Amino acid sequence: MGSPTAEESSVPATRRHRPLLLLVTEQLTSSVGRQVTALALPLLAIAHLRAGPLGASALLAMAYLPGVLLSPLIGVAVDRARLRRMLVSVAWLQLPAIGSVPLAAALDGLTWPHLFAAAAASGALSSAQSVAAQSCLPRVVPPERLLSANSSLTGARTVGLIGGPALGGLLISLVDPAPALLVECAAYLVGGALFLALPASLNHSAQQPGSGARSRVEALKEGLAVIRRETLLRRQALAAAGLNLGGGAGAGLFVLYADRELALPPWQLGAVYAAYAVGTGVGVLVAASVTRALGMARTIRWCAVGAGAALFLIPAASLGLPFPVLVLYQLLFGLLATVWSIAMTTGRQLVTPAHLLGRVNAFLQAVLTATVPVGAFVGGWLASRVGIVPVLVGAAAVALAGASSLWFPRDVLTGIERAAESSRGPAVA
The missing domain is CATH 1.20.1250.20 (MFS general substrate transporter like domains)
Known part of the structure; x- marks a missing residue:
């Protein structure tokens, strides 16, 4: 750096x-x-x-x-x-x-x-x-x-x-x-x-006098028009939905899976959850350095895919060594998801006009909030019919597919790159 x-x-x-x-x-x-x-x-x-x-x-x-x-x-x-x-x-x-x-x-x-x-x-x-x-x-x-x-x-x-x-x-x-x-x-x-x-x-x-929409309906349309027009914002919503659907299904089944399928003792389960906190803390500490070293676009792409791929470690724990595998999962997911979230939030703030930021933030927050309980409910319903491990594999696949949407087309994050470059200098993007 x-x-x-x-x-x-x-x-x-x-x-x-x-x-x-x-x-x-x-x-x-x-x-x-x-x-x-x-x-x-x-x-x-x-x-x-x-x-x-x-x-x-x-x-x-x-x-x-x-x-x-x-x-x-x-x-x-x-x-x-x-x-x-x-x-x-x-x-x-x-x-x-x-x-x-x-x-x-x-x-x-x-x-x-x-x-x-x-x-x-x-x-x-x-x-x-x-x-x-x-x-x-x-x-x-x-x-x-x-x-x-x-x-x-x-x-x-x-x-x-x-x-x-x-x-x-x-x-x-x-x-x-x-x-x-x-x-x-x-x-x-x-x-x-x-x-x-x-x-x-x-x-x-932030709304300039005499500019923008005059009614609430027009204001909503104005905000949605920005999301439809800006590929980055649509892909961010898709990636977040995929990660949260898969992550919600995994989280909803995690304790039951660790207890019944893996027979983890309580102290090991507690240590697994503590590993997530460690991973998150490390992510907070390194997010700025990683983003500046790789560039905002690469950080967003790689960390989103890495977080989605890390979910495959949950069903992989059923193959052997469950305790260290789940600790590794929590460390990786906590680290990568945190860096991704920080970089993506910053990118959204950079590319969204100030007078529309509330509407864009609210829409994406609704996606994030709604998909977690939906994923948990659907995952629990499916697990009662086909078993926990197949559902955990499917949940990881959904998360990875959503995260991968940030890679196609390749220029989806050019808006972030341009905004980051203008705010920090050529070394960022």
């Missing part, structure tokens, strides 16, 4: 970039809070409402479904919104959505409709916050720093994914699951304050 350009050297280091520090801190706190809630909410349903498998699954679905259904409207709202005000509002609206659950539990008034409504409201608000934060980043970070900025945000979320379940398990072991939900309330309270400290310039809409 070459020395920094004069333009790069003139930009403050990431650790001294105040808006990015605010966003990273918010991602860390909210990620921890969401992971605590992800553990506490189903346990609360089991303890207070005697939830069975159907109830627990429905509760999970209610957390995802609103974001998928409302994503087009969320995208339009983000593109037209005063972003700082919107980020603060959606963060602080989480307080009554989540906080009402432990209050109702303390008063012995918790019901299924209340729990479903809280999960749906929180899911919709989380979706809006995610799209708004992705659209906010290019407005506070220069283009030449987007790659390292996305790495920092992914790293913060990864720390939350590792520390959140541990904190949630400790809290729930000490108190009832209901009070543990107050951790997420505290996280959103802090997050709203951090958003409030972002630059006031974010309260100016």
